[in-house]
Amino acid sequence: MQDSSLKRFGVSMEGGLLRKFDHLIKQRGYENRSEAVRDLIRDSLIQQSWEDNEQIVAGSILLFYNHHQRNLLEELMHIQHSMHDYILATTHLHLDHDNCLEIIIVRGKAKDIRQLSHNLTSLKGVDYGKFTVAPVGKV
Ligand code: NI
Structure with a gap:
């Protein structure tokens, strides 16, 4: 208590x-x-x-990218499907003719969420990635 x-x-x-x-x-x-x-x-x-790798965390992964980048959309989709248990929602905004903003809401063990974020933000063609999480439960 x-x-x-x-x-x-x-x-x-x-x-x-x-x-x-x-x-x-x-x-x-x-x-x-x-x-x-x-x-x-x-x-x-x-x-x-x-x-702490085992701590359950929740938060968001923000990605800015140019959707013309070769294979990028396929890779983003592949990674998200392979780790679908950790993804609660994905919002995709078409910012202009070339650029997209994607917000992925995640929840899971810190080690898995960290891996997912790294896999997405390190893709070629992702110009900017921002990862924000907090532990689930009061600190
Ligand atoms: Ni788009």
Whole structure:
């Protein structure tokens, strides 16, 4: 069970580092240091669970590509069908005459989703790939 009661702890650091931190949190619009530190800790925990291969994660793989690239559509389709268990939905937008944007919603073990993302974004003709996931379950 999660303990949601607030605890206080002291942090010591060099003045220069603290000034930089204060500047950063002001830029990002945090009300105070506590709020910023909480977000940093949550980010670190998400990062750590992502490094755990067995953790179930969900998120999206974003692909920009030119659909005229030889064999690219066939390869994208082949990879997605071979890993269909991990794909919840795919949205394809025709951006202009040449370029497509594809958003693939995924869910599965971190190691499998990482592999799927790598297989897709490393294809020749994919100009840009962005991979965003979070663990399923509260961190
Ligand atoms: Ni298209």
